[in-house]
Amino acid sequence: MCMDVLLVDDEAGIRKVVGITLADMGHKVHLAANGDEALEVFRRERPPVVLTDIRMPGMDGLELLRRIKEESPDTEVILVTGHGDMDVAVQGLKLDACDFISKPAGPEVLEIALKRAADKIAMRSRMRHYTENLEELVRQQSEKLVGLERQSAAKEAVEGLTQAMGGLAGEVAGEFAMFNALPCLVSIQDRDQRVISVNRLYRERLGDRVGQPGFAIYAGAAGEGLDSPVARTLRTGQGQKSREGLFGPEESLTAVTVHTAPIHSANGQVDLVLEILVEASEVQRLQDELRTTRQRYQQLFDEAPCFITVQDRHLRIQAANRRFRQEFGPATGGLCYQAYCGNDRPCFGCPTLKTFEDGQPHQSELTVRGKDGQTVNVVVWTAPIRNALGEIEGVMEMATDITELARMQDHLASLGMLIASLSHGIKGLLTALDGGVYKVNAGFRTGNQEMVQSGWEKVTGLIGRIKGMVLDILFYAKKRELQLRSMDARDLASQVAEAVVPKAEQLGVVLNIEIDANLGVFSVDEVVLSAALVNILENAVDACLEDKSKPEHTVSFRARPDASGVFFEIEDNGIGMQPDTLARLFSVFFSTKGSRGTGLGLFIAKKAVDQHGGRIGAVSEPGQGSTFRIWVPREQ
Amino acid sequence: MAKKIMVVDDDPDIVEYLVSIFKEKGYETCSAEGGEGAMEMLERERPDLLTLDLEMPEEWGPRFYRKFSQKPEFKDLPVIVISGLAGIHLAIRKAVATVSKPFEPAQVLEIVEKTIGKP
Structure with missing residues (x-):
């Protein structure tokens, strides 16, 4: 134990003796002959322990104690007195004196008193250390907590954003699910450009880079960290938009469009930066794909060799393909049975109504009337169109023109009839021809010239008819x-x-x-x-x-x-x-x-x-x- | 008095042909091309035999047959079906014979003679 000790006494002898004793104990001793001097030395040297006589001319020991404690509460002051004066001792203790010893102070007493002071100082120091530690701990923990809070908030923001984008994309793209996976790599970075949070796609494509520098993904100057989009945002406080090169797998480079947006803290400084990467080529490709798919659907819809309509519950036509419009006129918004048949009410056994009823496809054969009044035989197929909730929102009706087929069926049936009808007709003609020949023969037999004449006319007429019929058949058959x-x-x-x-x-x-x-x-x-x-x-x-x-x-x-x-x-x-x-x-x-x-x-x-x-x-x-x-x- | 044959066919050429065959053989004849006149003639002439073409428009032949065969006086009147099609005679079960067009006059005369005898 070795301390700086300030010794204050108006008697030079005592200063000398005690001073030597303290020095022998290994302490560094500072001396003062009165209160004013003592304060001066104390202010200069800042000793942890002060040993002072109480009775001194001018400023006495108690006054000195009070002033030192004012300036430095942690300094330990030991009071020394010539005779037992309990009142003074009590006053001294009230003023937070460390100890109270009597003159003449022998080496043992001094040692004990100084040790006590040293212990007190050490304990206080430890206490202070503990206290300060605790504060640090609390500070560290709170900081960590704040960090976590911020991170989760950022994550929420990213997810919310992604969702919003997904929703937006969903709206834009309608039923095309591929757009839900909008090719946006989203991250949030802090002031040091460290990644705090990323979205799913970012993690899939670039790995979970949380905690790493956000600019490391870029090629060129942006990859240095000084000229990255986030750095520019931090510097200017403004959102940035730029084209950057992105390191892909196998050293490949992908062009991306980078958007950044500053996120300000309460005090107005840029606290976080939101970074969104969009692969330009991917967007283009998806747009192209979407466009082609749509075109293909439209083409299919229009060019399918049948009449397609989409109808609501009241059989009002919501959409009609080109072939329908060509054959039945621009009927969108009109009623199915009016457009198809010119009727005032739905057709008997309407398959579309059946589909609305039971959700099943139905089929039926109908004769409808085209724009120019021509009858068209159609086979109608229906299919329900359901919304996201599974409710039937509309029914698609496909009507295939089988007029030609019906005509062919007729033709086939006709061929069957042809055989029956013609064989009858021809047999009748041949029989009649026999009759004519019989008449001619009978005329010859009986010498009846008139009968021959009339029979021959009959034969000639019948041969004409047979000839005409044969020609008709040939024309029909071939x-x-x-x-x-x-x-x-x-x-x-x-x-x-x-x-x-x-x-x-x-x-x-x-x-x-x-x-x-x-x-x-x-x-x-x-x-x-x-x-x-x-x-x-x-x-x-x-x-x-x-x-x-x-x-x-x-x-x-x-x-x-x-x-x-x-x-x-x-x-x-x-x-x-x-x-x-x-x-x-x-x-x-x-x-x-x-x-x-x-x-x-x-x-x-x-x-x-x-x-x-x-x-x-x-x-x-x-x-x-x-x-x-x-x-x-x-x-x- | 010679036996009488009634010829019913919508083709006048065939009517004429059959009539001349029967006449030459010595039978008496009468004829109709269908319609209401046929029934009237049947009741008036009371023939001994009838030749009937079944393939007249509107299925007139079979209907005519059904109509007169329900009357007691014509119930047993022999009918020869003269048809252009095989199988159609099934429509008239009691027909004594079915002759296909074109027919042989001798064959028709033979059936007639077998059924009602010589004129």
Whole structure:
């Protein structure tokens, strides 16, 4: 134990003796003869222990004690007195004196008193140390706590941000889930550019860099830390946007767009920096992909070989593809059954309504009406469209045009009918032919010239019919390519008229021919078209024969030009047709002539006109007559 | 008095043919092309045999058969079906024979003779 000790006494002898004793004990001794001097020395040397006489001229020991304790409470003061004076001793202790010893102070007493002072000092120092330690501990812990708090707040911010971005991206991208993984690497860095928190993608791509310098991921100057985006943000206090190179796997470099935003603390200084990295190429790629996918869907939607609509519960059309719009007009917002059928109420057994009811796909076959009034046979499939909650929000309806298929089915059915019908017809004709031959033979046998004549006429007529029928069958059974030739329409019309003149004359029907002199030229298959026209003209003559109500019958054959084609009209005042006959007029095997007709004539006539890209139609009044109108374009 | 055959067919050529065959053989004939007139004629002429074409428009043949065969006086009237199609005779079970078109006149005459005898 070795201390600085200030010894204060007005008696020089005592100062000397005690001073030597203290020095012998190993202490460094400072001497003062009175209070003022003592304070002076104390202020200069700052000794931890002061040993002072109480009775001194001027400032006494108690006053000195009080003043030292004022200036330095930790200094230990030992009071020394000449005789036992308890009052003074009590006063001294009240003033926080360390000890109280009597004169003459021997070495043992001094040693004990000084040791006590030293212990007190040591204890106080330890106490102080403990206290200070505790404070440091509390400070350290609080700092740690604050740090954690800040980190978790930052993490929350990052997650919130990522979520917000995801949500935003979700909104932008609609149902495309890939955008939920928006390619943003987000981190929050502190003032030392150390990473505090990162988002999932950052961790996946660059590793968990929490605690490491945030700029280390960059190539070039930004990777140095002085010119990184975060450093610039810290320096300027402003958000930054720049393009940087990012070290990728295998030394590759990726271009990224870096956005930073300062996060200010309460005192207004930039405390944290938010850094968002967006891979430029990735964004471009995703945008491209999205665009192509959308285009592909749109294309699929539009180009699918069927009519697609999306409908709500009231069968209001929400969306319609291009083919639907082409065939049924721009019906978006309209009602399905109005657009498809022109009906006031949903179709019977509507598959879309069924799907709304049970959530299952349904199918049905319907006949609908196109924009131009043409009937279209469709097969309808439906499928529910559900929202995120699984509720049926709409129904997609796909209608496939099977008109052509239905036509083919008809054709196949017709072929079956053909066999039945024709075999009957041909057998009937052959039987009748037998009858004619029988009559001729009987005439020869009996020498009855008239009978031979009449039988032969029958045979000739029947052979004509058989020939016509065989030609019809051949035409029907085999698809004949048109052999188009440019010709004067007037020539064709005249030929047709001439072909019918003998029959009309023979049967006493007036044939009225009105052919415009300037019919012009058109490009047609002469054989096919004239056969069709002759067929209709012959029908007109037949219709006159059937009618017994009028004394005179006339068939008019008119031909006149129009801008883009030639118009033919065949009008008779024959028996006319009932509405149901008119409706089935051009269908195959429909005949009003019983076993005399094949039911092919008008069917073939229509086919011929159709092949030429023309139009054929008929109007009729029962008992009054019929009119057939045919229009053939000049060019196909 | 010669036996009478009634010919019903919607094709007048065939009617004429059958009629001339039967006439030449010595039978009496009458004929109808269908419609209301056929029933009237049947009741008026009271033929001994009927040839019937089944394939007339609107299934007139079978209906005509059903109509007259329900009447007691025609219940046993022999009918020869003259048809362009095999199998159609099943529509008339009591037909004495079915002859396909085109037919041999001799075959028809043979059936007629077997059924009602010589004229």
